[in-house]
Amino acid sequence: AQKVTQAQTEISVVEKEDVTLDCVYETRDTTYYLFWYKQPPSGELVFLIRRNSFDEQNEISGRYSWNFQKSTSSFNFTITASQVVDSAVYFCALSVSPGATNKLIFGTGTLLAVQP
């Protein structure tokens, strides 16, 4: 069975702090994709990153960075120098068997509150 666990339900930080959002996934498939989405209060899900199971290179995009470790089945997301605009719910998701029917399996989300 496939599963995504985001153990942190809520995180509160003060602006300019670094924060890491954890994501642990379960799958027996060897080919899969991992995603992070941001859902601000407006409700729209914003795509942040996609990573396939064969690419374990960490990625950095501005203040965002992602650490993918297959050995621990984790795909953690770090925001450096957090800003109030980063306040949102962040979802980690897993897609297995890429192709016509690949569904996204979402974690329960982490609510990040960045205080000024």
Added chain:
Amino acid sequence: GAVVSQHPSRVICKSGTSVKIECRSLDFQATTMFWYRQFPKQSLMLMATSNEGSKATYEQGVEKDKFLINHASLTLSTLTVTSAHPEDSSFYICSARDSLFSFETQYFGPGTRLLVL
């Protein structure tokens, strides 16, 4: 690129009426679209997978006669909530996959908030 729109963004209706929600991929073709439902402070629950030119595939427990899905073109899928009741009040959000590029990535619309009185 990869913009998905939804209309309406918010709708209030009386119990017993039907409500249609549109999901459009604005700058790409989408042979597959997905419909989700999200309750407050919860994750997204996949309702159905919409396939262009064929019948939608519903998830277990989702009534296909209650939630009618039509995907008549490569850029438009519609979800109709038939005979809506207060328990159908929720946030409905669609997503679309680019048929040609970034096939594995789902791009989401802004969502539709439905309130049934």
